[in-house]
Amino acid sequence: MADVDLEQLSPSQQEALQQYVQVTNQDTADAVKILERSQWSVQIAIAKFFDGEEADPVAEAAAAASAHDIPRESARLENLQESLLASEVRSSRAPRRNRTDVAPRIVPQQSITRRPHWLIGLLLTPFGWGWSAASTIFRTLFYVLSFLPAPLRPRAITQGLATGFKGTNGRRMLMPRDTAARFKREFDEEYGANEVPFFEGGLAQAHDLAKKELKFLLVILMSPEHDDTESFVKETLLNPDVVSYIKDPTNNIILWGGNVLDSEAYQVATEYSCTKFPFTAVVCLTPKEGSTRMGIVKRLVGPMPAETYLSEIQGAMERYGADLNGVRAERVAQEVARNLRTEQDSAYERSLAIDRERARQKREAAAAAEAAERKALEEAEAAALREQKRQQWKAWRSQRITAEPPTSEKNVVRVALKMPEDTGAGRITRRFPQDAPMEELYAFVECYDVLSSEEASEKVTSPPEDYEHEYMFRIASTLPREVYEPSTTATMGQKIGRSGNLIVEEVTGDSDDETDEEEDGGEDQVVGNR
Amino acid sequence: MSFTNTPVTRLILLGIVSASTLASLLDIKHYFYILVDTHVWRYRQLWRFLIYQLCYTNSTEVLFGVITLYQLRIVERMWGSRKYASFLVVSYLLTSIVPPSLTVVLRPLTAGWFNYIPAGPTPIIFAVLAQYHAMIPHLYKYRIATSQAPPTDEAFSGVTFSDKSLKYAIAVHLALLQWPGSLLGAIIGWVVGYSWREGLLPSSFVRWRMPGWMLGLRSQRRRSEFEGLRRMLEDEGSASTTGAATGAAQGQSANQPERRRTMGQQIMDQFRDVL
Numbered sequence: 001m002a003d004v005d006l007e008q009l010s011p012s013q014q015e016a017l018q019q020y021v022q023v024t025n026q027d028t029a030d031a032v033k034i035l036e037r038s039q040w041s042v043q044i045a046i047a048k049f050f051d052g053e054e055a056d057p058v059a060e061a062a063a064a065a066s067a068h069d070i071p072r073e074s075a076r077l078e079n080l081q082e083s084l085l086a087s088e089v090r091s092s093r094a095p096r097r098n099r100t101d102v103a104p105r106i107v108p109q110q111s112i113t114r115r116p117h118w119l120i121g122l123l124l125t126p127f128g129w130g131w132s133a134a135s136t137i138f139r140t141l142f143y144v145l146s147f148l149p150a151p152l153r154p155r156a157i158t159q160g161l162a163t164g165f166k167g168t169n170g171r172r173m174l175m176p177r178d179t180a181a182r183f184k185r186e187f188d189e190e191y192g193a194n195e196v197p198f199f200e201g202g203l204a205q206a207h208d209l210a211k212k213e214l215k216f217l218l219v220i221l222m223s224p225e226h227d228d229t230e231s232f233v234k235e236t237l238l239n240p241d242v243v244s245y246i247k248d249p250t251n252n253i254i255l256w257g258g259n260v261l262d263s264e265a266y267q268v269a270t271e272y273s274c275t276k277f278p279f280t281a282v283v284c285l286t287p288k289e290g291s292t293r294m295g296i297v298k299r300l301v302g303p304m305p306a307e308t309y310l311s312e313i314q315g316a317m318e319r320y321g322a323d324l325n326g327v328r329a330e331r332v333a334q335e336v337a338r339n340l341r342t343e344q345d346s347a348y349e350r351s352l353a354i355d356r357e358r359a360r361q362k363r364e365a366a367a368a369a370e371a372a373e374r375k376a377l378e379e380a381e382a383a384a385l386r387e388q389k390r391q392q393w394k395a396w397r398s399q400r401i402t403a404e405p406p407t408s409e410k411n412v413v414r415v416a417l418k419m420p421e422d423t424g425a426g427r428i429t430r431r432f433p434q435d436a437p438m439e440e441l442y443a444f445v446e447c448y449d450v451l452s453s454e455e456a457s458e459k460v461t462s463p464p465e466d467y468e469h470e471y472m473f474r475i476a477s478t479l480p481r482e483v484y485e486p487s488t489t490a491t492m493g494q495k496i497g498r499s500g501n502l503i504v505e506e507v508t509g510d511s512d513d514e515t516d517e518e519e520d521g522g523e524d525q526v527v528g529n530r
Numbered sequence: 531m532s533f534t535n536t537p538v539t540r541l542i543l544l545g546i547v548s549a550s551t552l553a554s555l556l557d558i559k560h561y562f563y564i565l566v567d568t569h570v571w572r573y574r575q576l577w578r579f580l581i582y583q584l585c586y587t588n589s590t591e592v593l594f595g596v597i598t599l600y601q602l603r604i605v606e607r608m609w610g611s612r613k614y615a616s617f618l619v620v621s622y623l624l625t626s627i628v629p630p631s632l633t634v635v636l637r638p639l640t641a642g643w644f645n646y647i648p649a650g651p652t653p654i655i656f657a658v659l660a661q662y663h664a665m666i667p668h669l670y671k672y673r674i675a676t677s678q679a680p681p682t683d684e685a686f687s688g689v690t691f692s693d694k695s696l697k698y699a700i701a702v703h704l705a706l707l708q709w710p711g712s713l714l715g716a717i718i719g720w721v722v723g724y725s726w727r728e729g730l731l732p733s734s735f736v737r738w739r740m741p742g743w744m745l746g747l748r749s750q751r752r753r754s755e756f757e758g759l760r761r762m763l764e765d766e767g768s769a770s771t772t773g774a775a776t777g778a779a780q781g782q783s784a785n786q787p788e789r790r791r792t793m794g795q796q797i798m799d800q801f802r803d804v805l
Contacts (some may be wrong), residue, residue: 223609227610227612227739275534275607
């Protein structure tokens with residue numbers, strides 16, 4: 001069904017449908033219906049979609065158009081004849097409409113002044129000279145003419161060329177802030193010191209400020225060459241009542257003034273469709289027509305008495321002040337709610353952080369325990385491997401211990417070894433060749449249990465790889481005490497002599513201090529053993 | 531915008547169009563231009579000086595003249611209708627005298643080249659254009675580049691225009707349509723406009739204003755009387771509506787009948803004054 005509809009639509013209708021669906025994301029069939037009801041105007045259809053359909057904007061627009069009161073939002077076609085007729089009606093009757101005009105936000109384009117090309121500059125130089133020469137001649141001529149009676153005398157003689165507020169020569173385009181400062185300065189020069197609080201900045205800033213702080217923006221546009229400007233300023237704007245009303249901070253007024261000879265103010269004049277000077281517009285947020293919409297709620301054009309001026313402004317401000325107060329209250333409520341929410345959020349964040357910290361500690365403890373366990377396991381494995389290698393080494397070494405020389409041999413060392421208590425071997429005597437290294441004695445002691453068991457173990461042909469054997473005991477002689485190291489170079493004959501009475505001491509592989517103490521204790525023991 | 535608050539411009543446009551059409555219809559175009567040798571020297575028709583600006587004699591000039599004047603209506607808005615009308619009258623008088631007199635002088639100097647002054651208010655249009663040039667700031671500028679558009683402003687070749695350029699172009703076209711007489715008129719008009727502006731004319735010319743009744747202006751005193759009356763009625767109306775605590779839109783629509791009654795009241799007042 002939707003496809004059939006799409007086939008029947010004209011290209012412009014299809015485009016409208018596409019735009020509408022993009023904005024509202026509505027079903028195509030429904031979109032076609034609502035667009036048909038809105039006579040294929042995308043704006044009206046979207047307005048209907050978001051605002052509900054109880055009010056009929058098409059009928060309103062038609063009614064407004066019939067009353068020559070077309071809202072600016074809709075496209076406006078006009079020709080000369082129509083506008084001739086319309087202006088007749090419009091000028092006689094103040095435009096009254098239910099919707100206020102949108103107050104546009106105006107940001108002037110910054111002009112970049114560049115020096116012209118030097119060739120062009122060279123070509124233009126004679127004109128510059130010509131201009132200055134001509135003006136000099138004219139001045140002289142007019143100075144000569146000053147004998148004329150006052151009404152015939154040109155103004156240029158008496159006053160000089162116009163400068164300041166009324167002068168237009170060399171009005172360079174400045175930044176909005178500087179333009180505002182210049183306007184204020186020229187205004188003061190022209191009308192004397194005053195207390196009118198002009199906003200110092202561009203209209204765009206004033207507009208934003210009024211929107212943000214929910215103030216009334218009073219836009220005053222003046223054309224200094226207009227005949228009514230002087231009387232308007234002197235009698236209306238500088239009226240003490242008006243000045244004090246504008247200055248009163250409780251009235252929430254931002255006053256922005258502009259000279260239409262400046263580009264920004266001229267742009268403002270065109271955008272605010274100002275057709276008569278001096279022009280005053282009251283602009284404020286119009287929440288009923290859009291939450292962020294700034295509307296022109298009052299236009300005051302032409303000269304008028306100060307009381308009228310003031311009462312018109314007051315009337316407009318009273319009418320829209322209620323709406324603004326509503327928005328203000330709403331904003332305060334929102335602010336409170338937001339503060340509450342941020343507090344809640346921060347409390348939640350804090351508790352979350354505490355929980356996270358706890359979880360982290362737990363995790364770390366678990367990891368540490370696991371690491372310790374793993375380490376213990378590794379150590380146990382390493383110890384088992386060591387033990388295994390040690391056994392292998394002992395088996396290998398025991399086969400390579402030099403046999404005991406026969407008793408007839410003279411060049412022997414007779415050694416009496418007192419084995420540690422826990423081996424249960426007691427006292428052993430053995431002969432070694434004199435040229436056997438000290439290490440041989442150590443190996444004998446180490447492998448004594450293997451040798452004494454005399455088991456027919458299988459031949460171990462090689463020592464275990466990556467294994468450095470460490471003797472867990474020391475052999476020492478008593479009186480005088482001397483510890484023999486398991487050296488492979490020193491022979492037993494040199495170290496011990498022909499015979500020795502030696503003690504095997506267990507070494508518990510701890511720190512040296514402990515071994516020292518044990519040594520001392522061992523010595524006592526040796527003495528006791530004697 | 532259109533013709534809102536520019537009654538003088540509207541009147542002049544209607545006047546130019548209707549006068550030109552009528553001149554064409556009644557076949558009296560030959561009264562509206564000046565040939566120096568025939569009209570001035572032979573027949574002494576000096577009254578032609580005063581009427582040569584009343585209408586154009588061909589439709590192209592009517593079109594461009596009307597377009598230019600329509601676009602210059604902003605000058606009337608910025609000056610007020612009364613000052614604008616006064617300026618037009620003063621410049622009409624000056625441009626009625628100066629260009630023909632100058633042509634009379636220039637004709638022997640240029641061996642008869644300057645002999646013809648075309649009909650039409652081109653000098654006045656240029657006097658207004660001078661005001662436009664001096665008063666109205668440009669809103670934006672655009673450039674037509676003959677080189678590739680550079681990212682910076684350096685080494686740019688091309689022409690820079692502003693939003694006002696097109697209006698000048700149309701006016702220049704108007705000035706060149708009846709070369710050289712129209713160009714002379716345009717230059718004189720521009721000079722008159724700038725002299726008026728810069729105070730080079732006698733101050734009584736600049737200060738002079740048309741009487742208010744000619745433009746339908748009521749005096750300030752009577753207007754303020756009506757204002758007071760209207761305000762009193764509005765106060766009553768707003769008191770009754772705010773008492774019911776209605777919204778802004780309703781208050782506005784409720785004010786409408788009050789205002790209508792006020793206008794009726796004004797008319798009644800006028801009648802009473804007459805009686």
